[in-house]
Amino acid sequence: MWNYTDKVKEHFFNPKNSGVLDSANAVGEVGSITCGDALRLMLKVDPDTQVILDAKFQTFGCGSAIASSSALTEMIIGKTVDEALTLTNRDIAEYLGGLPPEKMHCSVMGAEALRAAIANYKGEEWVDDHEEGELICKCFGVDAAMIERAVTVNGLTSLEEVTHYTKAGGSCQTCHEKIEEVLEAVMAKTGALKPAAKHTPGTVGLDAIKPLPAKPEPAAAPKLTNVQRMQAIMSAIEEMRPQIQRDGGDVELVDIDGKDIYVRLTGACSGCSQSAGTMMGVQMKLVEALGEFVRVKPASLMPAHAG
Amino acid sequence: MTIPNTTIPNRGIYLDNNATTRVDPDVLAEMLPLFTEHFGNPSSMHAFGAAVGGKIEWARKQVQALLGAAHDSEIVFTSGGTESDNTAILSIIEAYPKKREIVTSVVEHPAVLALCDYLEKKRDYKIHRIPVDGKGNLDIDAYRAALSDQVAIVSIMWANNETGTIFPIEELAQMAKAVGAVFHTDAVQAVGKIPMKLADSAVDMLSLSGHKLHAPKGIGALYVKRGLRFRPMLRGGHQERSRRAGTENAPAIVGLGAAAHLALSHMGEENTRVKAQRDRLEQAILAAVPACFVTGNPDHRLPNTCNIAFEFIEGEAILLLLNEQGIAASSGSACTSGSLEPSHVMRAMGVPYTAAHGATRFSLSRDTTDAEIDHVIAVVPGIIAKLRSLSPYWQQEAGKPKEFAPVYS
Numbered sequence: 128m129w130n131y132t133d134k135v136k137e138h139f140f141n142p143k144n145s146g147v148l149d150s151a152n153a154v155g156e157v158g159s160i161t162c163g164d165a166l167r168l169m170l171k172v173d174p175d176t177q178v179i180l181d182a183k184f185q186t187f188g189c190g191s192a193i194a195s196s197s198a199l200t201e202m203i204i205g206k207t208v209d210e211a212l213t214l215t216n217r218d219i220a221e222y223l224g225g226l227p228p229e230k231m232h233c234s235v236m237g238a239e240a241l242r243a244a245i246a247n248y249k250g251e252e253w254v255d256d257h258e259e260g261e262l263i264c265k266c267f268g269v270d271a272a273m274i275e276r277a278v279t280v281n282g283l284t285s286l287e288e289v290t291h292y293t294k295a296g297g298s299c300q301t302c303h304e305k306i307e308e309v310l311e312a313v314m315a316k317t318g319a320l321k322p323a324a325k326h327t328p329g330t331v332g333l334d335a336i337k338p339l340p341a342k343p344e345p346a347a348a349p350k351l352t353n354v355q356r357m358q359a360i361m362s363a364i365e366e367m368r369p370q371i372q373r374d375g376g377d378v379e380l381v382d383i384d385g386k387d388i389y390v391r392l393t394g395a396c397s398g399c400s401q402s403a404g405t406m407m408g409v410q411m412k413l414v415e416a417l418g419e420f421v422r423v424k425p426a427s428l429m430p431a432h433a434g
Numbered sequence: 435m436t437i438p439n440t441t442i443p444n445r446g447i448y449l450d451n452n453a454t455t456r457v458d459p460d461v462l463a464e465m466l467p468l469f470t471e472h473f474g475n476p477s478s479m480h481a482f483g484a485a486v487g488g489k490i491e492w493a494r495k496q497v498q499a500l501l502g503a504a505h506d507s508e509i510v511f512t513s514g515g516t517e518s519d520n521t522a523i524l525s526i527i528e529a530y531p532k533k534r535e536i537v538t539s540v541v542e543h544p545a546v547l548a549l550c551d552y553l554e555k556k557r558d559y560k561i562h563r564i565p566v567d568g569k570g571n572l573d574i575d576a577y578r579a580a581l582s583d584q585v586a587i588v589s590i591m592w593a594n595n596e597t598g599t600i601f602p603i604e605e606l607a608q609m610a611k612a613v614g615a616v617f618h619t620d621a622v623q624a625v626g627k628i629p630m631k632l633a634d635s636a637v638d639m640l641s642l643s644g645h646k647l648h649a650p651k652g653i654g655a656l657y658v659k660r661g662l663r664f665r666p667m668l669r670g671g672h673q674e675r676s677r678r679a680g681t682e683n684a685p686a687i688v689g690l691g692a693a694a695h696l697a698l699s700h701m702g703e704e705n706t707r708v709k710a711q712r713d714r715l716e717q718a719i720l721a722a723v724p725a726c727f728v729t730g731n732p733d734h735r736l737p738n739t740c741n742i743a744f745e746f747i748e749g750e751a752i753l754l755l756l757n758e759q760g761i762a763a764s765s766g767s768a769c770t771s772g773s774l775e776p777s778h779v780m781r782a783m784g785v786p787y788t789a790a791h792g793a794t795r796f797s798l799s800r801d802t803t804d805a806e807i808d809h810v811i812a813v814v815p816g817i818i819a820k821l822r823s824l825s826p827y828w829q830q831e832a833g834k835p836k837e838f839a840p841v842y843s
Contacts, residue, residue: 163791167826185826189750
């Protein structure tokens, strides 16, 4: 059973503003029948003030689709059309106290119905450019369509690159096989994967054997002084903070002990199920910045100082 | 319409027995001494081990009796249906490395389908997935056409978990034998509900799962006909005559033995009392609710299973409202699984999406009571009407579907 919040249950069991709005002057109909969702949003907009006086919905869909529709109507009644347009699907999900990652698309449908209804009111044509695929990474809510896009547009070739571009697979890592499948499928389509030369079974294709290219000596990383190294770490963390702050959290450098770098995650990060992923992101960034392997650990694991 | 407020039994109404069943108290009683008293390792020389070894052999004989197998040594205990299915297929393709084709059906359990997908993609096997018709019946002509001396193994389920539809296993097995292919059947849903006599059958291998017949989870068995080439999936100790290494899950094996014994004695009841309850539930719902229909083949299915597709509403919403009434059922809707598409079984039968999403499975067991069925009959029509009143596809006043054409993404 899904772990629905009380707010989702409240809006599912007793939906607000369901039914037909006869006086509607704006109607948005969106949905995807294969994934079992369809929503008709009906609005009554005051032509003078542009205020949404009333809103009603009809939804074919699961518990969170119905709850998202109900929440949406509650959120937009009393707003002007332009104010309503600033709402995103995240706002709907937040209003409901969060949705399971598999169900975020229900809030997307709500946000799209709103845009479709307002386009209808303004007499504009509304085109749905939203694509959706199987959910691959549950930690960051990344679906197959998003990975395909990232791989195609950026010419990605490895799992690590997909993680850098989309975050997919960056936290619990259990979806790595699925990411590789999507990657292989896209690469096969674009011809990036060339089949190996075929030979009669039991023979070795001599053409396949080439002298190993001389390995270029890795340019020795200039040795940093302790002060330079500390500054490099501090500026790398400083660079990462805005991104983490956008998610409502923060990160702070606590201590450097050789290869062990202790940080403290605060704000929304503390206790967040994805904090392990964030720590790993910080570690990757530092390894990149320093050109050496370091471990990022939570400050709580710092050895107690003797005396 | 409001939902009538009849009394909900305290323990809830459990109509999801194709998902899993309650462990029978008699089964549990047989198991308990194995945890504390007879805890020895059956491989050990001492008396602690010997006592457990005897219990396991008793359990093996009970499973042999339930399947009507010729020899008790044909039963290999495993961790469940999935392991049995995987072992059967991997064992046979390893035993017959030159045969590069596998025949299965489009409505199999993922334990078979996902493995076949993997073998197709990573090991270059040719997979024949036999289609079904609108009632879930296997396309016998397509099956015949797929069979050849290149086929290593045929794996076809005895009864479908979602609709209960039964396949003509004996006929299929004989056709497979005629071309020299090994025949395996995933009988996880059928064992205990359909009488079997594998000693006289062309079936070579059969998978069963304990928790579908009132034994605990994590135990199952694979029937391997004597003389069949076999390669183990798990290698290690000599347990199960070296066909499945690893110290025996003795308490669960004894539980499965006890459950098999009970299943044999309750088989008549499943096909009379339970079947009658199922039929009563189904007829009452069909009579009270417009725009719904039974999926699968109603004339040839498991006695405990009823799958009704309610059009123009979505399964998860139905399940949530049923759950409020203390009723446990399950759905072929996409949303209950987190995938984006409705059940592969509904799609294979060509059930339209608007109905496939509302497919709801009620699966009964010998624990089901008449009072429980009464309560379900009383509340289902109200639940369906409530959701349809929210649906853009449904015209409330007219009580029938209406035109609705959203922009599809």
